[in-house]
Each structure stands twice: as structure tokens, then as C-alpha cells.
Amino acid sequence: MSETASTPAKTPVDFWFDPLCPWAWMTSRWVLEVEKYRDIEVRWHIMSLAVLNEPKLDELPEAYREMLATTAWQPVRVVTAAWQKHGEDVLGPLYTALGTRIHNQGEGATREALAGALADAGLPADLIEYADQENFEFDAELRASHKEGIDKVGQDVGTPVIALPGPNGEQIAFFGPVVTPAPKGEDAVRLWDGAVAVASVPGFYEIKRTRTKGPDFSNL
Incomplete structure (x- = not known):
């Protein structure tokens, strides 16, 4: 049997991001660290903070509304256009390039x-x-990608959305994990194994505590 035929397929992990979000950036670096230690393959997808907040714009502070109307659209449009014109394989490298510069x-x-x-x-x-x-030009494709992630995880979430392997082989999607700084090595693997564990429990929905510090990019 050939080496290719005998090598088991890696477990797909779907990750929806808005390149503007510092917390999604942190989580993305963590899941790439996990790729070094677990047989997973991250598949990148675009979502949009601007689209996410469209139903509740009137409830948001004016400064945040202005940001969503202008700055928030620019990175996701560029990423979506790159995806549509050059294929999904560009999403990971472009996100890394954007996040490195932005954050x-x-x-x-x-x-x-x-x-x-x-x-x-x-x-x-x-x-x-x-x-x-x-x-x-690619607004429909952007919104369809965003909707795919939200349909998996439900409403009242933010970025990122990550779909992990759950019981019986189906995917379970969560918002997060929100973590700073991005864990490395054994810490990254321990968090991953914990996320997989809670995803395996039927009826598990949420763990949360108040954030007491902002994004820390010092180890990225």
C-alpha cells in the first residue's frame, strides 16, 4: 500500500475570521500552533463584523457604528476578492499577512x-x-460565507467562529476560544484537548468569564 493511501486524513477544523478582530487573530495563531501537535487541518473562511452587527446598529455607540460603516468593510472585501479570484488556498497566507501588519x-x-x-x-x-x-462585486459570496459560520454556531456571537470535531463525527461550532496571549506548545494542546472534550458533550453550550486584559501580541 502506498504511503499516501495509508496516511489517514487529517481532521478538518473550520475557522471563520474577520481580519480586523484582534481576538480572532489570537485564536487563529493558537489553532495553527495546535496543527503542529494534532492531526488537524485548518480551513479558513471569511466572516464580517459589519454584517454581524447590521441587525443592531441602533444599539451600538456612534464611534463603533462609524468604524463598521467604513474601516470594517475594507479588509474583508480585499480578502473575499482574493478568495474569489485566486482560490481558497490564499485565505490562510493572506490572513497571516494581514494580521501580522494590522495587529x-x-x-x-x-x-x-x-x-x-x-x-x-x-x-x-x-x-x-x-x-x-x-x-x-463579491458581496453575495462574502455574506454566504458569513452565514455558513453563523448558521453553525447561532446568534449572539462574535469572531472567531470555530467548528471542532464533535461526537459521532459531526462538527460542533463555538465562538472562541477567546484567549490572550496565544498559547504555545503544551498549553496550546491542553486548550485544544479541552475544547474537543466539551464539544463531545451533548447539550454543552457555554463557558465564559469577564476579560480583565486586552490582546497581547508579544509572543506572535
């Missing part, structure tokens, strides 16, 4: 950061033009 290097979601990330990921520079495209 680790503190550039924010500026046009310069988006353009730099496209170059870092080896993608065409003209994708930046989708950032400010009001009648976004």
Missing part, C-alpha cells in the same frame, strides 16, 4: 497595511481596489 506591527487596517499584506502574500496589488468598492 502585531500595529499598522491598523490602513490602505498601506492592506497593500503591504497583499505583497507579503504574493497576491496582485490591484486587489486593493476592492477595499473601497461600494457596490462590492
Whole structure:
């Protein structure tokens, strides 16, 4: 039997992110660390804070509403356009390039950061033009990807959404885990094994406590 035929398939783990969210960025670096120690394969999907908050805009502070109407759209449009024009394999590398600039290097979601990330990921520079495209060409695809994640996890969540292996082989989706800094090595694996354990319990829905510190990018 060939090596390829005898190698078991890795367990797919689906991850929905908005590149603007620092907490999703932290979780994404954790799950990539877990890939080194567990037979999982992360599959990246785009979601949008702007779309997520559309039903409750009137309840949000004015400054946050303004951010959702402008800055929040630009990274997800660029990522979605890259995905649609160059395939799903670009999602992981582009997210890494964007997150490194936006969060680790503190550039924010500026046009310069988006353009730099496209170059870092080896993608065409003209994708930046989708950032400010009001009648976004791939809006339907963006919303469909967002809806797929939300349909798995339910309402009243944020980013990220992660779908883990559950009992009987089906996926169970959660918001989070929200963690800072991103765990490494044994700590990363221990958190993963715990997440898989709770996903295996029928009827488990939520563990939560108040956050007492902000995102810590120092080990990324």
C-alpha cells in the first residue's frame, strides 16, 4: 500500500475570521500552533463584523457604528476578492499577512497595511481596489460565507467562529476560544484537548468569564 493511501486524513477544523478582530487573530495563531501537535487541518473562511452587527446598529455607540460603516468593510472585501479570484488556498497566507501588519506591527487596517499584506502574500496589488468598492462585486459570496459560520454556531456571537470535531463525527461550532496571549506548545494542546472534550458533550453550550486584559501580541 502506498504511503499516501495509508496516511489517514487529517481532521478538518473550520475557522471563520474577520481580519480586523484582534481576538480572532489570537485564536487563529493558537489553532495553527495546535496543527503542529494534532492531526488537524485548518480551513479558513471569511466572516464580517459589519454584517454581524447590521441587525443592531441602533444599539451600538456612534464611534463603533462609524468604524463598521467604513474601516470594517475594507479588509474583508480585499480578502473575499482574493478568495474569489485566486482560490481558497490564499485565505490562510493572506490572513497571516494581514494580521501580522494590522495587529502585531500595529499598522491598523490602513490602505498601506492592506497593500503591504497583499505583497507579503504574493497576491496582485490591484486587489486593493476592492477595499473601497461600494457596490462590492463579491458581496453575495462574502455574506454566504458569513452565514455558513453563523448558521453553525447561532446568534449572539462574535469572531472567531470555530467548528471542532464533535461526537459521532459531526462538527460542533463555538465562538472562541477567546484567549490572550496565544498559547504555545503544551498549553496550546491542553486548550485544544479541552475544547474537543466539551464539544463531545451533548447539550454543552457555554463557558465564559469577564476579560480583565486586552490582546497581547508579544509572543506572535
